[in-house]
Amino acid sequence: MANHDASEPLAVQQSTRQAEQSQQLARQLQLPLVDETAAENFPYVLCYTEQGLAIAQTGRKAAGPVIVDFAGGGSEHRRQHGGGELIVKAVAGSKKNRATVLDATAGLGRDSFVLASRGYPVTLCERSPVVAAILRDGLTRAGYSEDNELLAIIERMQLQTMDAISYMRTLNEESAPDAIVIDPMFPVSKKSALVKKEMRAFHYVVGPDQDSAELLEQALATARHRVVVKRPKKAECLAGVKPNFSVAGKAIRFDIYSLRAYGK
Numbered sequence: 001m002a003n004h005d006a007s008e009p010l011a012v013q014q015s016t017r018q019a020e021q022s023q024q025l026a027r028q029l030q031l032p033l034v035d036e037t038a039a040e041n042f043p044y045v046l047c048y049t050e051q052g053l054a055i056a057q058t059g060r061k062a063a064g065p066v067i068v069d070f071a072g073g074g075s076e077h078r079r080q081h082g083g084g085e086l087i088v089k090a091v092a093g094s095k096k097n098r099a100t101v102l103d104a105t106a107g108l109g110r111d112s113f114v115l116a117s118r119g120y121p122v123t124l125c126e127r128s129p130v131v132a133a134i135l136r137d138g139l140t141r142a143g144y145s146e147d148n149e150l151l152a153i154i155e156r157m158q159l160q161t162m163d164a165i166s167y168m169r170t171l172n173e174e175s176a177p178d179a180i181v182i183d184p185m186f187p188v189s190k191k192s193a194l195v196k197k198e199m200r201a202f203h204y205v206v207g208p209d210q211d212s213a214e215l216l217e218q219a220l221a222t223a224r225h226r227v228v229v230k231r232p233k234k235a236e237c238l239a240g241v242k243p244n245f246s247v248a249g250k251a252i253r254f255d256i257y258s259l260r261a262y263g264k
Ligand SMILES: C[S@@+](CC[C@H](N)C(=O)[O-])C[C@H]1O[C@@H](n2cnc3c(N)ncnc32)[C@H](O)[C@@H]1O
Pocket: 004, 104, 105, 106, 107, 108, 109, 110, 111, 112, 125, 126, 127, 128, 131, 162, 163, 164, 165, 183, 184, 185, 186, 206, 209, 215
């Protein structure tokens, strides 16, 4: 079984401004609630910052906190100036009408946000309660935006805090999505020191996904039209299952398992 609860020691750091929320979160995630001094005993803590709920590294050389911010930074830039065309192409091909999408490995919701900002309704499954809490916080904050375009995007994103394999098993022919996207965690490479802070935090919290072969198998049995798997550009295809075709960018590749052409 995969390692999907906090696999390493983790705590919620008490925030003075959001004391009650911190307590609630610690209870909900069954994590210890610690003050700033005790937080130093944990390599990472969850804490409410002014920007939102974050996974924060502790210690003197700590990288900045990881939060989900759909209203600012990279998300806003992508929304205004494009980006993520590759995933849109991989998911939709030349389909004119919007495909419905299940993002089976939601993470911080970046891929889902790209798809939702292009008009695709996306169900996001995230099984790590910790990652899902950060993502839910980002969606909730974006939901208070006064930007109607952003609100419409967020409305297209529906989060399910559960295992995608179990979720897919609840679907029938009518409720099955057109496309399913899978972006599993892969083992940390030798270059791990260079891995971005998000990935290091992720690896700490969820560890590698050891059941992604089963996830692919269930996705292939569930999607109406296609399954799209995101891989590092030079990686083997997932579980050794060859895709029908791939589209590649500089560092990543999308493997496309085509089940039925769109329109059929
Ligand atoms: C590499 S991250 C995905 C990043 C994401 N594509 C993004 O754009 O932010 C993988 C995530 O998938 C989650 N995950 C892996 N297998 C899952 C499953 N069977 N069901 C739900 N979530 C899963 C992990 O907990 C982790 O948060």
